[in-house]
Amino acid sequence: MTTKKYAAEAIGTFWLTFGGCGSAVIAAGLPNVGIGYLGVALAFGLTVVTMAYAIGHISGCHLNPAVTIGLAAGGRFPANQILPYVIAQVVGGIIGGGVLYLIASGKGGFDLSSGFASNGYGEHSPGHYSMLACLIAELVLTATFLFIIMGATHGKAPAGFAPLAIGFGLTLIHLISIDVTNTSVNPARSTGVAVFAGGWAVQQLWLFWLAPIVGGLLGGTLYRWLSTEPTGVVIGTAPTT
Secondary structure, three states: OHHHHHHHHHHHHHHHHHHHHHHHHHHOOOOOOOOHHHHHHHHHHHHHHHHHHHHHHHHOOOOOHHHHHHHHHOOOOOHHHHHHHHHHHHHHHHHHHHHHHHHHOOOOOOOHHHOOOOOOOHHHOOOOOOHHHHHHHHHHHHHHHHHHHHHHOOOOOOOOOHHHHHHHHHHHHHHHHHHHHOOOOOHHHHHHHHHHHOOHHHHOOOHHHHHHHHHHHHHHHHHHHHOOOOOOOOEOOEOOO
């Protein structure tokens, strides 16, 4: 069963990276019919909603090292499972980026210099936001994401609606921050495309590990302190809804 959890995390993170980043690389910029920022934000949210219902009962559907670490900080996940979950998520993210590369590169004029949906700061931020602004955005938004996840999966929360709350939360996060960092809040998603983009995307990847992880720790710890009720399910050893 443990191996199946890791496989589920890899598959789910593959879908998040392929679906979310794929919407940005393939569909966002099409003339007249492109989905734009709103479409990309919805795509990321939908990947989480669909996989939460598909694999939430198997692995908890973390799909994100910052979520796994934040849930452990919040008392919802065993610390000894953090490393294998993170490895599975990164592997899934890289496979997702790889499949996306194989498809996107099949179009004439494809050019990795556009960033391949990578996250960046300074001149590589879509809106040219500073490194500090990008770090703060990623930290605060990831902390809020963990807060939403902890609350939506609490034992007192309405049953069955956690995937929707979490997916809509991620959509809102993207609407806020696509122009700032191209939105990470997920080191596995960032790594999955950065390894193919190379260059500046890999050089700036450190921020998109550091800020989401610190944010996840803060969000998980804050909700654990705030909630006076039982903490709810352990996400990854029991169903999330």
